[in-house]
Amino acid sequence: MSKSRWHILRDGDTLTLCRQLPARFDVAARTVLPDGGRAAVAHQVRQDMWRALQNLRGFTPVVEVRRENGQLYVTAGGQMAGPIAKQVIETAIQDVLDSPKRRARWVAHATRRQVRPS
Secondary structure, rough: OOOOOOOEEEEEEEEEEEEOOOOOEEEEEEEEEEEEHHHHHHHHHHHHHHHHHHHOEEEEEEEEEEEEEEEEEEEEEEOOOOOOOOOHHHHHHHHHHHHHHHHHHHHHHHHHHHHHOO
């Protein structure tokens, strides 16, 4: 089994998933989801964001998930090496976050991951 190359940082109610430290948001988009497993949501969002932006050279995804008032506040984006078209990239990320099909999958996955047998 290979070692994960992703850093998972936990600070209270905030979880950050990043490839490089320190995590940095050169571009970002935001959404709110129902409460569930933060790590599960972060990984699912990161995967879908990466699929949408995989041809963007120099992009390194970062996802932050913060639990507050029974909801998950998700910031998705990342670091860019070199010049960027910030508005275009942020719109592409927001499109990923606003997709009803993806959101339903993330919530279902996060709900399953949160319920663990005792």
